Amino acid sequence: MALQNEDKLEVGYSSLQPKPKKWVLLMLRLLAFFATAAATVVMGLNKETKTLVVATVGTTPIKATLTAKFQHTPAFVFFVIANGLASIHNLVMIMGDLFGQKLDYKGLRLAMIAILDMMTVALISGGASAAAFMAELGKNGNSHARWNSICDKYKTFCDHGGGALIASFAGLILMLIISVMSIIKLLIKPKPDSTTVVP
Amino acid sequence: MATSHEKGTFFALSYEAKYSDTPAFKFFVIANAIVTVYAFLVLFIPSESQLWGLVLALDLVFTMLLISSISAALAVAQVGKKGNSSAGWLPVCGQVTKYCNQVTGALVAGFIAIITYIILLLYSIYTFLNPLLGKNG
Numbered sequence: 001m002a003l004q005n006e007d008k009l010e011v012g013y014s015s016l017q018p019k020p021k022k023w024v025l026l027m028l029r030l031l032a033f034f035a036t037a038a039a040t041v042v043m044g045l046n047k048e049t050k051t052l053v054v055a056t057v058g059t060t061p062i063k064a065t066l067t068a069k070f071q072h073t074p075a076f077v078f079f080v081i082a083n084g085l086a087s088i089h090n091l092v093m094i095m096g097d098l099f100g101q102k103l104d105y106k107g108l109r110l111a112m113i114a115i116l117d118m119m120t121v122a123l124i125s126g127g128a129s130a131a132a133f134m135a136e137l138g139k140n141g142n143s144h145a146r147w148n149s150i151c152d153k154y155k156t157f158c159d160h161g162g163g164a165l166i167a168s169f170a171g172l173i174l175m176l177i178i179s180v181m182s183i184i185k186l187l188i189k190p191k192p193d194s195t196t197v198v199p
Numbered sequence: 200m201a202t203s204h205e206k207g208t209f210f211a212l213s214y215e216a217k218y219s220d221t222p223a224f225k226f227f228v229i230a231n232a233i234v235t236v237y238a239f240l241v242l243f244i245p246s247e248s249q250l251w252g253l254v255l256a257l258d259l260v261f262t263m264l265l266i267s268s269i270s271a272a273l274a275v276a277q278v279g280k281k282g283n284s285s286a287g288w289l290p291v292c293g294q295v296t297k298y299c300n301q302v303t304g305a306l307v308a309g310f311i312a313i314i315t316y317i318i319l320l321l322y323s324i325y326t327f328l329n330p331l332l333g334k335n336g
Contacts, residue, residue: 072285075274118259122266129267130274133223137275138286144220145279147288176263180256187328 021185026097028178033090035171036124040083043131043164046070048157068154075134076161082127083168086175089120110186117179124175128168135161223275224302230268231309234261234316255327258320265316269309276302 048068053061070076093113139158141149151158218224237257244250280299282290292299 066285068285072283074277078270078274121263125263125267126270129226130270133226133271134274134278136222137278142221145288145291147278147286150286179259183324 021181022097025178025181025185026094028174028181029090029094029097032171032174032178033087033094035167035174036083036090037087039164039168039171040080040087042160042167043070043076043083044080046076046157046160046164048154050153068150068157070161073134075130079127079131079164079168082123083171086120086124086171089116090175093117110182114179114182114186117175117182121172121175121179124168124172128165128172131161131168132165135165218302221275223271227268227272227305227309230264231312234265234312237261251323251327255323258316258323262313262316262320265309265313269306269313272302272309273306276306 047070049065050067051063051065054064055062070080093116096113135158137147138161139149139151141147218228241254244254278288278290279302280290280292282288
């Protein structure tokens, strides 16, 4: 009798517990997906063209067209790639959460999700910090190395880059929370087999 | 958990270029110094203490800090070595070769530190989770 009561209590507990957490995790993943996708798109389309008058020959000015593209800086390229991979990861996780409840590989599903989440956090943090310091260099220049700041000439480029960075940092914080929640799920989720095994 | 820790800090002080010229390098030095002190303190925690859960969480945070610091230092060092022609930034490694070499050495040490730290993190997750998973399953 006591064992049956225990089983009933455990089943009731486990069916109540994951529901609010599942929706919270899904909403966080959706937000993180939007943040990283926005960062990728904004930085990926970051381009500014400026026409400068270089010299004057007679009365006709010679114009030079200079562009600032994100591909010029390897740090920004890494930023776009890292955020793109992070959005794909989030998308795959959301799809897996919604449609793939039965997919399980030897019970390692939660461990794989936790490890992949941590890898994505590492990736985003690397990309965001590299791009942040390059952006700081572009904004303030470096007097010791005789590098001039470029933000006064390419204001829109800098603004868009800053926006993409903010989105990426928001995505990083969200991914950190998601990763911690995945690890906690790994720790406290009761295995469904344990309730049916009667010692 | 008495594995060997390697952390890389640098205090490159050439006649012209210091590490403190660039915020990215300052961040690198500070981050690696913090992790060095933390790793040293963790060596002294006794085996069965309750603090290992906190150590696991801090390990995750510090791994992320290390990765972001080396990523930033690498980005700025790459500009220093190759320059950026579209921004009109000339490479400086020609003038301060000793500084550049020391920075390269510090970055390599930082990479080794990160790889060591990732292995440490995976090992501490494994050690922490194994008894708990053994109880549940």
